[in-house]
Amino acid sequence: MPPSEPPIRQERPPRAGRRRARAVLGTALALFLSLTGITLRATPAQANDHYSSITEASAANVDWMSRVPDGTSLSWLSVPGTHDSLALCGERDPKTGKCGGVATSIAQTQENHGFSAKTLTTQYRAGIRALDIRVRLDKGDEGLKFTVHHGSAHQYANFTDVLNVTRDFLRAEPGETVLLHLKAECDGGTFGCEDADGYRTDAWRTSGAYAKDAAAFDSDHFAVWGRQVAQDKNLIREQVARYRPDLLLVGLGFNDMGWFVSDGPGTLAGMKTFVDEARAAKPDVEFALANVPQRERIGGRDDLITKTDTYNRLLADAVPDWDTAASPVKLVDWRGAYDCAPASCPAAYDGLHPDARGEFQIAGAFADTLHEEFGLGTSALTVPAGVPARPGGTPAGVKAASADTGIVVTWNPVFGAFGYEVRSRPAGTTAWSTTRVTANRSDSTWVVDGQRMEYQVRADTGGSGGTWSGTVSATARPKTAAGPVGIVTRPTATGIDLAWGTPTGPHTDTIDRYGVIAYDRDTPGAFIETVGTRGKSLRFDGLKPGHRYTLAVQTWNGAGGGMPALGRPVVVGAGTPPAPTGLKVTSTDATTVRLDWTGSAAAAGYRVWVRNVTGGGPSTADEYVVEETSHGIAFLFPGVWNFEFCVTAVNGALESGKSSCVVAPRPAGS
The missing domain is CATH 2.60.40.10 (Immunoglobulins)
Structure with a gap:
């Protein structure tokens, strides 16, 4: 699945009866921060077997990852990290700025080498590459922000500080990579912290809400976009122990196979571990386990079709064996209920993620199992003929402004939007270029100084494209540098x-x-x-x-x-390509021609050579490389019949001799 494609959105059907249902659906907790990777073949750095202070680490540790061979999997590495990476203080004297007291002896887990995340610089230079950052959601005069905490103790740093220090380190050491685990610290427990007012539940973390006419119910859930069985099998025991659900509604597995984490049998093994871990916390917990839907075919990913079918077959065979009287396990036929297949996917707005009708179909699959296998509700869910449209709206507050990197476009979020389409064009032109973003911001980074750009935005509410906003514009004044010459x-x-x-x-x-x-x-x-x-x-x-x-x-x-x-x-792997053959020139009008020729597999592209046979002079070509075996040329004055054309094949700096050269015919009536 390409990276631009967000993980599948999985909806939980409403709870019925007395049971507390929790859905376990698919995002990864780890943020992967890296600028670039450089491989320098050398012996990896080594420090002492142990040391009592991080400042005793070898100076060679600052760039140890740059000496790890390309292609090395993270699973093969033992990456040094810190627990509660910025837990430096419990009580801080406002006069001296120093930490002290009993609270510090309890809260501090790291040597203090500076607040505002400055300590991370020392950790990075010592070779630390895995961070554990824990935050509180704060709402102050500056708006919402993440402040770093250890329990109730603020650590005098914001998450922005962490990102800035990390960015600076990676810029200085481009061969390194940082693994960052970001955790919501505040659970309101003893010696713990609470998020700011209005943010003390998980409701603010979702991008949607239940319908206004839905009856109130206990809506605790563990549903997050993009999760994998490989992740949740290690997390579910804690969740079940904390919330004590009667019934788990589980829709997992697609992202394991879609993102090459495992195949069908591997995903089944992960699901069995998931079930065992949940039962370890609550032996009588019940399960409604969904199989995995197919999606519209992706070029080059026919393996996903096979893996999905294999997993669904294995799961159907395994569920009866996992089922017990004390802890029932029943199958939810998501695959059968969801109108989506490799040939076409009418239930989705993008070939995978459900539109409004698709979400009813997913809810219906779970509701059927809940009613038929667990006796919940008076009847199964019927998908209505007229599915209500998603809420939407035209983005308001659209602004475009120059930035050091180019132009930044922002707007107010639209409730219920899955994402946004942003279209742009150079001022004075008519053709738009459209991109899709998931947040209410879009950055144009590859723009030139003085270029004025126009933008419009509309909300994506699941296939029902909204109305485009009004046009805003900005002139780019980037402070980035042009690319190098003579490549x-x-x-x-x-x-x-x-x-x-x-x-x-x-x-x-x-x-x-x-x-x-x-x-x-x-x-x-x-x-x-x-x-x-x-x-x-x-x-x-x-x-x-x-x-x-x-x-x-x-x-x-x-x-x-x-x-x-x-x-x-x-x-790659080819030498100098042979000269193109069969060059033909078609005069489409008095000043325009079309060239066609036969190329070769050894050619990465072609250069077109032009000579004015009437005016004299040499045959010339610029550095523009044509990728296909045809090319059009316009504005040939005083007429196409005055020009001769040849083609060469290129493979990087390697270039063939010229093809046979031909003069364009004079069109009739010219």
């Missing part, structure tokens, strides 16, 4: 060698690194890969032989990443 690309057997010159122009005095970007044009849904370096050359290795890659180099300075500069595309 040279060369194929290797398993990668690409790149080199480039020094960028020139505004804001280049603060450049401290480059990002080399590669995109696999021959893999549907491929990710854009980026590797960072402080030098002006790099070997981008571990790519797929025979695949064509688009390449670019981006500068990074104090403001962030600038607009990338393109290098010639490359076919």
Whole structure:
């Protein structure tokens, strides 16, 4: 599943009868923060086997991850981390700024090397790469923010401080990666803390609400977007022990298989562990376990279809064996009730996530099991013929403003929206370019100084596109630097060698690194890969032989990443391509031609050469590389019949000789 696609949204059917139902649905608690990765082949750093102070760590630890070979899985590493990473103080004297008292002896877990998250810098330089950050939701004069806490003790830092310190470290050490676990600390317990007024329940954390006419019920739940069985099997025991539910409604498994966490049998094993862990906390807990829906086919992911069918078959066979008199386990046929399949998915607004009717179908699947297997309710749920539309609205408060990185567009959130569509265009043009975002903000980062852009926004309420907002505009005044000049690309057997010159122009005095970007044009849904370096050359290795890659180099300075500069595309593992053959020129009118030719698999692209045969002069071509085997050229004055055309094939810096050259025919009536 491509990264731009949000995890499946899974809705919980309403509780019926006396039972306290909790849904366990799919987001990961870990934030993965990384700028780039560099591999330097060397022996990993080593410190003492143990030390009593973090300041005793080896100086070599500051960049130890940069010496871990590419392709190393995190599961193969023992990543050093800290528990309650910023727990430094219990009581702080306002006059001296020092911590003391009994509360500090209880609350402090780390050496204090500075508040406002400055301690993290010392931890990072010592080699710590896994953080445990615990926060309280605070509502002060500055608005909502996360303040770092250990229980009731404020640690004199905000989550913004954590992000800033982490960003600065990763900019200084681009070969490193930080794993960050963010936890909501406040549960209102003894010696604990409470979130700000109005935020002391989980209701504010959701993007929706129950219908206004729904009867009040105990709505505790553990439903979070995007969760996997692999995650929740380790979390469910604590939840069951705390809330003591009678019945668990479980819709998990899609994201395990969709995100390559496990296959069908592996997902089933995870679900069995989930059931065992819940029973360990409450032996008589009951389960309504849903199978996994299919989704509309994704190119290159036919494995997901097979994995889903395999898991659903295995789950149906396993549920009767898991079922006991004390702790019943019953199957929910989500797959059968949800009108979604590889061929088409009318129940979803994007081929996966349910629209309003799809949510009724999911609720109906659970309701059928609750009624038929657990005797809840007087009848099963009937999906109405006329499904009420989702609440929506046109975004208000849309603003566009220049920023150091480009242009930032913001607007007021729309209740019930799954996300937003933002369309943009250079002022004075008519064609819009549309992107989708999940929050009420969009950043245009690849813009040039002085460019004025126009924007409109509309809410996405599940397939029912709303009304576009009015147009707002801003002129870009970025402080990022232009991309480097003179980019040279060369194929290797398993990668690409790149080199480039020094960028020139505004804001280049603060450049401290480059990002080399590669995109696999021959893999549907491929990710854009980026590797960072402080030098002006790099070997981008571990790519797929025979695949064509688009390449670019981006500068990074104090403001962030600038607009990338393109290098010639490359076919990995190929050499100099043969010259194109069969070049044909069609005159579409007196000043426009269309060129068509036969290329080769060794060519990453082509350059078109033009010569004015009447005016004389050489055949010339610019650095623009055509990716296909056809190309149109317009504005050929004094007429197309005065021009000769040839084509060369390129593979990075490797270039063929010219094809046979042809002169455009004179169109009739010219």
